[in-house]
Amino acid sequence: METIKNSEIFKKFSGIAASLKNSEIENWKKQGGKVVGYFCPVIPEEVFIAAGLLPFRMRGTGSTTTDSADVYFKTVNCGFPRHTFNLALIGEYDFLDGFVANTCCDTILRTADNWKHAGLKTPFIYCLDNAHASGELMVGHFHNQLLKMKDAVEKQFNVEITEQKLKDAVKLCNETKLLQQKLYELRKLPNPPITGSETVAVMVAGMSMPKEQYNKDLKILLDELGTIKNEKVYSSRLMIIGCGHDDTLLCDIIEELGGIVVTDQTCFGTRTMIKTISEEGNDTLLSIAGYQVLDVPYCPKTIGTHPQRKQLIMDLAKDYKVDGIVGQCFISCDPWAGELYLLKSELHEAGIPFIWFEREYIPDLVGQLRTRIEAFLETINQI
Amino acid sequence: MNSDNKDNIFDRLKTESDEYTKALFLETCIEKAKNGEKFGLTNEDTMTEVHCALGLPYWSIPVFGGIMTAMPQAFDLIDKSKEMGIGSMGCTGVKMGMYMLEAGMIPKPTMLVIGNTPCDIVSSMSELINNYKPWADVPKFFMSAPHDKSEESMVYFGKQIREAAAFLEEISGIKLDMDKLRQISEEANKQCQLMLELQVLKSAVPTPIDWTWGRTATRISRWGPRIGDPIITDWLERLVSATEKRVKEKKGIDGITEKIRFMWYDMIPTMGDKLFTRLAKELGAVEMSDYYNWGGPWTPIDTSSEEAMFTSFAKRYLNDVPMAKHAMGTLQTFTDDIFRIYKELKCDAVVMGLNIGHKEQNAMHGAVQDIVRERGIPIIQIGCDLWDERYMSADQVFDKIKTFFEVSGLLT
Known part of the structure; x- marks a missing residue:
């Protein structure tokens, strides 16, 4: 295969990532399956899978306005939940049988309240309380919160989430993580067979369709990628860090300008798969809590863990031989704004070129972003 | 007055x-530091009784930031805090505290208790404090307050307060006298x-x-x-x-003929003295309640056992202090308090400051408006910057509130 663009599997993933509804969800629903939307990777999809539900990661794909959502949120609120909620208000999320928000930030935590107040017909609406620091006491708290959510899911959907079902779900999701790790390994090559934009599509698709099918498809894609001989020369290898990143906009700009995005520290990327959940022990929910609180404290809302996030970024930069890092922060995201402020001096000290900016979730001013990234790439290439 | x-x-x-x-002021803190006395700094407010029982002076960095916005040099410092680039829409008062830290205006403490309450930008401040190099050797304790209000979550947070107290004991070398804590x-x-x-x-x-x-x-x-x-x-x-x-x-209030009673449902803005005085004098509109002018109710501290006492501290802070209660509570928690205060204080109207930095309030502005209006209660949401009058001046806020009173039929 000459390029991934010819791959039928990639076309499928790309199509899934570019819209909300897809044929996999339609088939799932036709067979009587139910779908639960969830906002943040701290909300463990394993619990929904163990309940026989299809977890769908919420996003604002395809949104062009927040006119309806602005009745509920002010424009000082982050565009990610606003656009996503707007889509719900105009019926684009009508396929959901459940919606789960969490306390990951001050705006997302209100989406559950607004979902109810707006009278959206989703039968199950829930808000999960996170831990906001990393430690054994916090694991205990998050475990309790997961137990409550599990009970609520069981009651709502009239199912029993057994220990064995949770173990099976963790195993399935770990398989996904391991396959995605292989995908990322390919990006360490001098001429990766997959671009940053293409990777975003593959990752987003993994949160938008049944895992069993995704894993099967991803295996085929990985085989296909093994046959690609990419001889394109890139001006620089970049990493993206920061908020959300469920769209290909930034990668598209960088890659149109001759660079390539080879890795990331975002919650649609490495945050979801860089480590697996322990399959040992007799309390899988506790293992999930431990994983979220202790193993992957990569959201800046988890206080006291900036050193771990910084170390992860430094390690990724080294492993993927990046020439520079692009930090993006959605306007109004206080946790990432603070994080990027700290990283600015730390990356400078480490000698890693770094640019960061605030942007709208769905930006109007693409030209401005392009100009800044172009200047950054030119600067890197002169070093 | x-x-x-x-x-x-x-x-x-x-x-x-x-x-x-x-x-409460920075000057007193600086004085302690000059004298070489031990003291703590925090961006939390969860263990005030413990600090007092230890006799350990402590200050809150966000409070320093808030107070500084009322100082003559405030606008210059606010501009400098914005130039740091920590989020264009972050709360100005907290960003001021962050700037004061980075600018070396706050003396180095003996110990730090850092937490996540009540909002996102305070979490950002926590990371800034934790990674502030001149304070790298200052012992730190992290707290994670829950949003969940169940009894088990209060016990969980109470345990953290107990652990934080043990941390303060260890660093300060002062033993916490439980009898004194009970008495306080x-x-x-x-x-x-x-x-x-x-x-x-x-x-x-x-x-x-x-x-x-x-x-x-x-x-x-x-x-x-x-x-x-x-x-x-x-x-x-x-x-x-x-x-x-x-x-x-x-x-009634001296020199005021009371005509309208309203609640300002937020923290008092830096322009508060100017604004509320003018509203009272010119319109007879008296401010009845706000996040500082807040009468409770407060959860009584249960002193029957050590665990009960620390769990009560958790409740008093997370369920009673309005900023934490509302920012980390639900829409219903927020509107229930509006209805309670409106009734108890015989208010005629609700004015929400809707500080641009208060994301959690902005994210429910529409629902709050709907729910409050459904009860026939007049409400207006201002959308000001509580700490920077240049965003919306006291005169502009006055005009907005005056128009609201007129349109609502409260001012004829």
Whole structure:
């Protein structure tokens, strides 16, 4: 295969990532399956899978306005939940049988309240309380919160989430993580067979369709990628860090300008798969809590863990031989704004070129972003 | 300000409270540092009774930021805090605290207790403090307050407060005397009860004292080093007694003919003195309640056991302090308090400051408006910057509120 663009599997993933509804969800629903939307990777999809539900990661794909959502949120609120909620208000999320928000930030935590107040017909609406620091006491708290959510899911959907079902779900999701790790390994090559934009599509698709099918498809894609001989020369290898990143906009700009995005520290990327959940022990929910609180404290809302996030970024930069890092922060995201402020001096000290900016979730001013990234790439290439 | 010409009790109370509130200011902290005394800094407010029982001076960095916005050099410092680039839409008061830290304006503490309450930008501040190089060797303790309000979550947070207390004991070398903590907590319970009594008295028509007394009562009895101090109980008793006298005499605020009673449902803005004074003088619109001028109710500290005491601290902070209660609570928690205060204080209208930095309030503005209006209660949401008058001036806010009163039929 000459390029991934010819791959039928990639076309499928790309199509899934570019819209909300897809044929996999339609088939799932036709067979009587139910779908639960969830906002943040701290909300463990394993619990929904163990309940026989299809977890769908919420996003604002395809949104062009927040006119309806602005009745509920002010424009000082982050565009990610606003656009996503707007889509719900105009019926684009009508396929959901459940919606789960969490306390990951001050705006997302209100989406559950607004979902109810707006009278959206989703039968199950829930808000999960996170831990906001990393430690054994916090694991205990998050475990309790997961137990409550599990009970609520069981009651709502009239199912029993057994220990064995949770173990099976963790195993399935770990398989996904391991396959995605292989995908990322390919990006360490001098001429990766997959671009940053293409990777975003593959990752987003993994949160938008049944895992069993995704894993099967991803295996085929990985085989296909093994046959690609990419001889394109890139001006620089970049990493993206920061908020959300469920769209290909930034990668598209960088890659149109001759660079390539080879890795990331975002919650649609490495945050979801860089480590697996322990399959040992007799309390899988506790293992999930431990994983979220202790193993992957990569959201800046988890206080006291900036050193771990910084170390992860430094390690990724080294492993993927990046020439520079692009930090993006959605306007109004206080946790990432603070994080990027700290990283600015730390990356400078480490000698890693770094640019960061605030942007709208769905930006109007693409030209401005392009100009800044172009200047950054030119600067890197002169070093 | 109220005054009673016969015995000047309010003047005396004011003079005394001015002395007590000095303890909250940066200058006092700098003084301690110069003298080489041990002290703690925090961006939390969850263990005030513990600090007092230890006799360990402590200050809150966000409070430093908030107070600084009222200083003559505020605009210059606000601009500098914005130039740091920590989020264009972050709360100005907290960003000011962050700037003061980075600019070396805050003395190095002996210990730090860092937390996540009540909002996102305070979490950002936590990371900034934790990674501030000049303070790298300062021992730190992290707290993670839950949003969930169940009993088990309160026990969980109470345990963290206990662990934080042990941390303070270890670093300061001061043993926490549980009997003293119990004594302070019981005295603090009396003080909270007195604040509630003051709130009840304020509900008289016309209201007997102006909003500044509620703010002062909160500052000296819920913040700083004198929580549980009998001197403060005495101050509150005299305030309650003097207020009761005014109620019996049917006296309203001196020089004001009360026409409208409104609640400012947010923290008091830096422009508050100017704005609320003008509203009262020109429109007869009196401010009845806000996040500082807040009478409770407060969860009594259960001193029957150590665990009960620490769980009560968690409840008092997370369920009673309005900023934490509302920012980390649900839409219903927020609107229930509006209805309660509106009724208890016989208000005519609700004014939400809707500070641009308060994301959690902005994210439910529409629902709050709907729910409150469904009950027939007039409400307006301003959308100001509480800490930077240049965003929306006191005159602009005044005009907005005046128009709202006119359109609502409250001002004819």
